[in-house]
Amino acid sequence: MDFRKRDNVTVDCVVFALDTNGLHVLLRNRTLNMYDDDFLEINDWVITGYYVFKSKTLEESADLIFKEITGVAHTDKIQFRTYGNPSRIESEKDLLWVRSRGVQAQTMAIGYYYALPLDVVNLKHDGFKWFKYQALPELGFDHQKIIVDAYEDLKKKIMTEPIIFNFLPVKFTLNDLQFAYESILDVKIDNRNFRKKSLGKPYIVPLNEKRKGVSKKPSKLYVFSKDVYDTVKEKDYIISV
Amino acid sequence: MDFRKRDNVTVDCVVFALDTNGLHVLLRNRTLNMYDDDFLEINDWVITGYYVFKSKTLEESADLIFKEITGVAHTDKIQFRTYGNPSRIESEKDLLWVRSRGVQAQTMAIGYYYALPLDVVNLKHDGFKWFKYQALPELGFDHQKIIVDAYEDLKKKIMTEPIIFNFLPVKFTLNDLQFAYESILDVKIDNRNFRKKSLGKPYIVPLNEKRKGVSKKPSKLYVFSKDVYDTVKEKDYIISV
DNA sequence: CCAAAAGTGTTGAGATTACACCCATGA
DNA sequence: TCATGGGTGTAATCTCAACACTTTTGG
Numbered sequence A, B: 001m002d003f004r005k006r007d008n009v010t011v012d013c014v015v016f017a018l019d020t021n022g023l024h025v026l027l028r029n030r031t032l033n034m035y036d037d038d039f040l041e042i043n044d045w046v047i048t049g050y051y052v053f054k055s056k057t058l059e060e061s062a063d064l065i066f067k068e069i070t071g072v073a074h075t076d077k078i079q080f081r082t083y084g085n086p087s088r089i090e091s092e093k094d095l096l097w098v099r100s101r102g103v104q105a106q107t108m109a110i111g112y113y114y115a116l117p118l119d120v121v122n123l124k125h126d127g128f129k130w131f132k133y134q135a136l137p138e139l140g141f142d143h144q145k146i147i148v149d150a151y152e153d154l155k156k157k158i159m160t161e162p163i164i165f166n167f168l169p170v171k172f173t174l175n176d177l178q179f180a181y182e183s184i185l186d187v188k189i190d191n192r193n194f195r196k197k198s199l200g201k202p203y204i205v206p207l208n209e210k211r212k213g214v215s216k217k218p219s220k221l222y223v224f225s226k227d228v229y230d231t232v233k234e235k236d237y238i239i240s241v
Numbered sequence C: 001c002c003a004a005a006a007g008t009g010t011t012g013a014g015a016t017t018a019c020a021c022c023c024a025t026g027a
Numbered sequence D: 001t002c003a004t005g006g007g008t009g010t011a012a013t014c015t016c017a018a019c020a021c022t023t024t025t026g027g
Helices: A058-070 A092-101 A145-159 A162-167 A174-185 A190-197 A226-232 B060-068 B092-101 B143-160 B164-167 B174-185 B191-199 B225-231
Strands: A003-020 A022-032 A042-046 A046-054 A077-083 A109-119 A128-132 A203-209 A218-223 B005-021 B024-032 B042-046 B046-053 B077-083 B108-117 B128-132 B204-211 B220-222
Touching: A003 A058, A003 A145, A003 A162, A003 A174, A003 B005, A022 A058, A022 A092, A022 A174, A042 A092, A046 A058, A046 A109, A058 A077, A058 A109, A077 A145, A077 B077, A109 A145, A109 A162, A145 A162, A145 A174, A162 A174, A174 A218, B005 B143, B005 B164, B005 B174, B024 B060, B024 B092, B024 B174, B042 B092, B046 B060, B060 B077, B060 B108, B060 B225, B108 B143, B108 B164, B143 B164, B143 B174, B164 B174, B174 B191, B174 B220, B220 B225
Parallel strands: A003 A109, B005 B108
Antiparallel strands: A003 A022, A003 A046, A022 A042, A022 A128, A077 A109, A203 A218, B005 B024, B005 B046, B024 B042, B024 B128, B077 B108, B204 B220
């Protein structure tokens, strides 16, 4: 394998995850202490990006990053936008960081986002943390904008593509599904109407199985069938909420 | 200005245009004759791309290309996808071409597309030609895929964003608008229902002006108001066709 | 006065919303 | 037995699709 990198292009990954508290984003702490350990010059958060290997596709490069920070392999991802403004790094703080690392400031970034259930991830590295989307901390570089762009893209795609199921475990309840839509779109949905629509989708297939545990009454489980979805998606779109 | 280029990244532009025959794509002839003028080693078509200048944004780089080939400045454009597969150039023909030019084969490409009325363009350079989208010629590199990706993106965005108006002159009739939708989505639309829906959109504003000429009965003219659109787009989406 | 494109309303079917109570279980 | 989330049906409204004739002008 050719381990050389394109030194002016990175792949940046926005990792979205869902738990019972709603939508989260995985961030990495960025700190810089030049002279005194007690006085941090920089202490904020960034998404994770890395240079693209010359011998790999962009998707492969993104997957390497994703695997490294979440431990999860093989998830769908969406390329949502590429950033190439030569002055995207221009704040004092960001330039200081770039200089301290000896890397070049004029990089392009190809943005990908991932979606998954939060509890699937065991954070392996220090300095990584989940933040509620509604309560993001101070972000470095143009990562605030990148995350918002990713989120806007997610909200659109969720209406016409089956990405919602990436946020859920393989077996899920209709209430899980409704909660996922509500969290991501930030809306309230009528439960009865939602069920009717969901049950009308052939690719949401019921199992003869119930989930016991947290709740009192056991709830029916469903799986998403990509096979079925692929055969019907032209005629019938996903839940319109 | 810094005229240096990023030698491994290009911006590629798909130019869509509409006339009374439907949707067209602007292509450039690619020929190579190594020994004998009568025997062309390569004779196919490509979209136009060029290296990104280090001192320019991707949008500016795309606009330079677009201006160069169409003579038109200041049009909306959409960045739809970035291509970075290191083996995107692998056919004999494409490698021959790349070698003959002494450029490197491993380039990334950021894809943009433009939309405009066809009659606005005066092709200034030889070797450029409009092709009906439904009848594209043999294409070089992975440009077939790039054009199809752009078109798929266009079809989606046209339902939720006001790009359709870029295909029309500033003053247009409702029948023009309907024809644009029909051409791009490749569907038939009921004229009466279409008018009803269009008239319900506040951002399609009627003028006290009629178009005379080709037709017999003069037709009422409308303009698209971006100002109005921006204030209402959250609540009311564009025509659903 | 005729050819050609512009323009106009109504009805039925299907989809969407709003809304309140019983069910099954674990504690 | 009670607290909790799971699950269910109907009626009113709105939206969408289908459909055919009249109007205005230029030639």
